[in-house]
Amino acid sequence: MLEVMVTTPGKRADARNNRDQIIAATLVAFREQGVDVPMKAVADRAGVGVGTLYRHFPDRDALISAVAHSYLADLAQTAATAWQEEEDAWAALCRFLHECAERRVGGLAAAIEPNLHAEIQADPRLREVRGKVVDLVDRMTEQAKASGAMRDDVEVEEVAALMTLQIYTRSNESYTEAVHRVVEIVLDGLRAAPQRR
The missing domain is CATH 1.10.357.10 (Tetracycline Repressor, domain 2)
Incomplete structure (x- = not known):
């Protein structure tokens, strides 16, 4: 069954901002430490929780x-x-x-x-x-x-x-x-x- 997510307008923008922050932080982390950098370190650098990171990127x-x-x-x-x-x-x-x-x-x-x-x-x-x-x-x-x-x-x-x-x-x-x-x-x-x- 298709699940429909109901969000407030601000929520969608927040999610997009979180995703952008994660990608920007990961670009720096990968450049400095390689792709094996711990996911928690990426989340910390992005200023988000690990759960937020995994919601956007499951692995x-x-x-x-x-x-x-x-x-x-x-x-x-x-x-x-x-x-x-x-x-x-x-x-x-x-x-x-x-x-x-x-x-x-x-x-x-x-x-x-x-x-x-x-x-x-x-x-x-x-x-x-x-x-x-x-x-x-x-x-x-x-x-x-x-x-x-x-x-x-x-x-x-x-x-x-x-x-x-x-x-x-x-x-x-x-x-x-x-x-x-x-x-x-x-x-x-x-x-x-x-x-x-």
């Missing part, structure tokens, strides 16, 4: 899948925004790689992606959102190469690997400074050599 696999979808959707949106707002494909790609490093995508990818390959194949929503990221990175790469801004021997898979660059800071610099320093070195390696006359 760790459900939580990993939801976090993966959120993480990939965020990457797709970041790439799409860079593509729309920058003057050309090279500028969009530079911005996107900077933002991936700034958001510490590498730490999160290292934590959750080894667990995801079977999930991505089985879950059409994950496959679709991952495909959007791949498509955008491919388009930026190919157009940056076609315009002469980027070396033409760089493959899209190599650019995709740079999205997960993990950056360590020196004792005398902030994380933002480290990102700028390291990503600029990487971009210098991708940039096409100036044409000699």
